[in-house]
Amino acid sequence: MRTWWPLVAICLGTFMFLLDTTVLNVALPDIGTDLNAPLSGLQWVLNIYTLALAVLTLPFGSLADRFGARNVYVAGLTVFALASLTCALAPNTGLLIASRAVQGIGGAAMSVSTFALIGAVYRGPDRAQAMGVFGAVTGLGAAVGPMLGGVLTECLSWRAAFFLNLPLVAGTVALTLRVLGNDRRPEAHRIDLPGTAVFALCTGALVYGLTRAGEDGWTPTVYALIALAAAALVLFVVVERRCVQPMLDVRLFGRASFAAVMVCVLASAAAFAALLFTSVWLQSDLGLGPVRAGLALMPLALASFATSLIAGRTLHGTSPRLIVGTGLLLSGIGCALQSGLDAHSTASSVALGLAVTGIGVGMMGPAMAGAVFAAVPAERSGMAAGAMTTFRQLGPTLGIAVFGVLFRTGSGAAPVEGLNRVYVAAAAVGVIGAALAYTFVRKPAPVPTAPVRREVSTAASGVNSTQR
Incomplete structure (x- = not known):
């Protein structure tokens, strides 16, 4: 023990x-x-x-x-x-x-x-x-x-x-x-400070700009922030390509499989980003207290937890392309099932959709790392794992900012209208992510066990023949 x-x-x-x-x-x-x-x-x-x-x-x-x-x-x-x-x-x-x-x-x-x-x-x-x-x-x-x-x-x-x-x-x-x-x-290499600073500027400007867009509309300040984020992204690519030991080798994104997996990682966060606005609706529109609102959100979390335990054992060896694609598709379907709310909807109206979304999220978790490692050379696996972790954390941040614009735009006095837009957008993200996964995510290369056995057998035969 x-x-x-x-x-x-x-x-x-x-x-x-x-x-x-x-x-x-x-x-x-x-x-x-x-x-x-x-x-x-x-x-x-x-x-x-x-x-x-x-x-x-x-x-x-x-x-x-x-x-x-x-x-x-x-x-x-x-x-x-x-x-x-x-x-x-x-x-x-x-x-x-x-x-x-x-x-x-x-x-x-x-x-x-x-x-x-x-x-x-x-x-x-x-x-x-x-x-x-x-x-x-x-x-x-x-x-x-x-x-x-x-x-x-x-x-x-x-x-x-x-x-x-x-x-x-x-x-x-x-x-x-x-x-x-x-x-x-x-002897390990030092931190890539220029790359870190430019990446922080890019993500910070983008998230802040989207947040301001939801609050103030698309003002000149918002457009300036989005432009700053785009310029910082270009600068980040330049800095990382010239850095001897970059924190992220941007040339990996030239591989369609790796770029698709990173998009899938971002897409997998859409359902969790929508939870914030579901919580606001449960408490502001339906008048639920924090405990009852927490209980209303539990179908997604519990389904995700249970599915991740089962998938880790029963889906071992299954292609990451199939698991990640199906997980994203179920996540999108679950978000679609939560849409269509109106003034008469209750917390139970989103329970089925939350559970289906949770099943999709739970499927993706164990398979995402396999999809990442299959998309890059073995010597880049550590960097690829770090990129996956970074995108996994960035996904909810961008999701909340983008969905915040949809939630507040034209919602008037009824948050449920904005919430429906959030669900539709999250569903679209899931379906698009599934299409990318099914199309571009690679299967892991098979282990060449049989050829190795034949080669060893031939070599052994030659040695025995010489000795005789």
Whole structure:
């Protein structure tokens, strides 16, 4: 049993930073009332956290190589705890958003260290079993978030969700230092600071511009921000192509299979991005409290959790093209089933759609890594995994910003009208992503076991003949 304590330490941190991506979904209306914040401000409470995760995942991977995954993991936990404390005590939206950004920095350090720690501790069948448990914990973090956020908000306060992190971090740090070793590689390459800065400018300008578009309309400022994001994207490509050790080799996007998988990763986040606006409708239109709103969202999270457990075992060896494509298609169908709401709709009106979406999301999780690795050469697998993690965090951020424009545009006094537009858009994203997956995602190359056996047999025959 002692050999599994390192996995407990790793999973505790993973559970916390994933929990904080969803725990506030049902708490946002209470936060808005308490801090007198508009919806655009509330979006940034969520967006800034996932944006920090997306921007810093790749650079923190270099830090983990140089200074050791355990040290980076512990540092991330410490920053996460301190930021959680300032979030819990924040007297206004500005400080809450800033604290969430710092919390995202800690979360990025935690997230990028976990795979390295599992790989360093476990080998062979133990590693496969550890990754299975790790995947289940990942699904559990998403499943528990809305419900836990609702219970804490209704029974205590939205601030309790942040206070809860403090004892959990303290226990995780103590356990980590006791059971995990550290592996430093001083020769590892340095952080690509120019690439990181330009990528942050691109994503920040794009998300901020879309958020302002939803609040103020398509003003000259919004167009300027979108143009700045486009210019920064071009500059990022130039910088990365000239960098000796880039954080992301942009030439990988010249492979249709890799580019399609990255789009699929972004598309897989559409359903979760729509949850924010579903929560707003449940509480503002239907008058549900945080706990009942959390319960109403549970079909998606529970279906995703259960499906990921089953798919990881029963679909092993199935082509990622089929699994990812079908998962995205089911996600899109589920979002379509949630549309068509009107003034007489209730929470049960979206239950079936949420469950179908959850099944699709649960299918994709275990297969996405296989799809990424099949799309790139073996020597680029580490960079491809980092890109997948970055796009997975960027997806909800962009989704919330884009869907925010649809949710508010022309919705008048009925949020349900905007919510229907969000569902239709999310359904379209799922269907388009499925088409790309079915068309471009590659199957893993078969292992050439038979030719190797024949070659060895021939060589052995030659040796025996010489000896005779």
